[in-house]
Amino acid sequence: MVGEASTTRYCRKCGFDLRAHEGGVCPECGRAFSLVDPKSFRRRPLRRHRWVKRVALLFLFLVLSLGGVWGWARHGRLAEEEAIGRLTTKFPRLQCKTASILPPWVADHMPPVLGNEFKRAREFTLVFSPRHGSTLGSSDVEEIRRLVHLRTLDLRWDAAHKDVALDLTPLTELETLTMLSVSPDSNTYLPASIVSLQAWGARLPIEALMPLRNLQELTCTQFPVADKDLDKLPQLAHLMELDVGDPLSDFQVEAVSKLPSLKILHCGTPIGFDPDRIKKRLPGVKVEFYPNGE
Numbered sequence: 001m002v003g004e005a006s007t008t009r010y011c012r013k014c015g016f017d018l019r020a021h022e023g024g025v026c027p028e029c030g031r032a033f034s035l036v037d038p039k040s041f042r043r044r045p046l047r048r049h050r051w052v053k054r055v056a057l058l059f060l061f062l063v064l065s066l067g068g069v070w071g072w073a074r075h076g077r078l079a080e081e082e083a084i085g086r087l088t089t090k091f092p093r094l095q096c097k098t099a100s101i102l103p104p105w106v107a108d109h110m111p112p113v114l115g116n117e118f119k120r121a122r123e124f125t126l127v128f129s130p131r132h133g134s135t136l137g138s139s140d141v142e143e144i145r146r147l148v149h150l151r152t153l154d155l156r157w158d159a160a161h162k163d164v165a166l167d168l169t170p171l172t173e174l175e176t177l178t179m180l181s182v183s184p185d186s187n188t189y190l191p192a193s194i195v196s197l198q199a200w201g202a203r204l205p206i207e208a209l210m211p212l213r214n215l216q217e218l219t220c221t222q223f224p225v226a227d228k229d230l231d232k233l234p235q236l237a238h239l240m241e242l243d244v245g246d247p248l249s250d251f252q253v254e255a256v257s258k259l260p261s262l263k264i265l266h267c268g269t270p271i272g273f274d275p276d277r278i279k280k281r282l283p284g285v286k287v288e289f290y291p292n293g294e
């Protein structure tokens with residue numbers, strides 16, 4: 001056994017070939033070894049190239065991963081730019097602001113050529129005019145649904161128009177949503193008597209509204225949820241500000257009072273009962289009334 005073990009031996013520390021030495025210290029680095037203790041030397045030569053190979057493989061893996069992430073980011077950016085491009089062709093006045101989807105401490109230390117690939121649409125504003133024949137069709141809504149990193153979506157139009165399913169479920173990062181009928185040349189709401197109750201945007205289907213769990217501000221001409229779905233409204237747990245052009249019914253006030261994070265409510269002046277009654281039912285909420293019909 002000992003004789004066999006003694007045929008090949010190498011220094012544990014530096015890999016020096018110790019076959020010509022019977023014990024003591026390695027002439028190369030001075031590490032002690034003993035023939036009776038097989039653990040004090042190696043049987044196989046130290047293979048440095050194995051480590052070189054591992055480091056090279058790791059490096060290759062990192063380069064490929066980064067390349068993959070970059071490719072994925074670039075693909076996403078180009079897909080978004082195409083969608084925005086198609087919308088801009090139809091609605092030249094649309095405004096879209098982009099920002100990085102990376103945490104600031106990463107984005108700030110990235111070369112622009114790389115960082116630009118991680119920029120996505122964050123704020124989208126579109127004012128269109130059914131009065132002058134420009135409406136948002138279902139294919140346009142489909143393009144908006146591609147902007148999955150949007151935090152702010154602001155849609156305003158100046159007349160009632162054909163109903164279009166507005167399913168925003170992919171926009172789960174949305175924090176501020178505005179859907180308003182506005183009077184031409186100003187930002188005030190159209191009175192409910194002018195806006196058809198069937199107009200698109202009057203109410204979002206509850207299935208479309210509920211996935212927007214990060215929603216903090218919601219602005220719309222009419223109360224966003226149909227009466228049969230009022231009990232689901234408090235699921236918008238982060239909603240801090242609700243802005244409705246129309247007056248609220250008793251049932252709607254009841255639903256609003258259950259919103260856990262609500263701080264501010266704007267709505268039309270209630271018809272037929274005392275505005276202070278609404279304020280009393282919403283303690284801790286700042287309530288402001290819009291004059292009706294203006």
Ligand SMILES: [Zn+2]
Nearest residue numbers: 011014026029
């Ligand atoms: Zn040695």
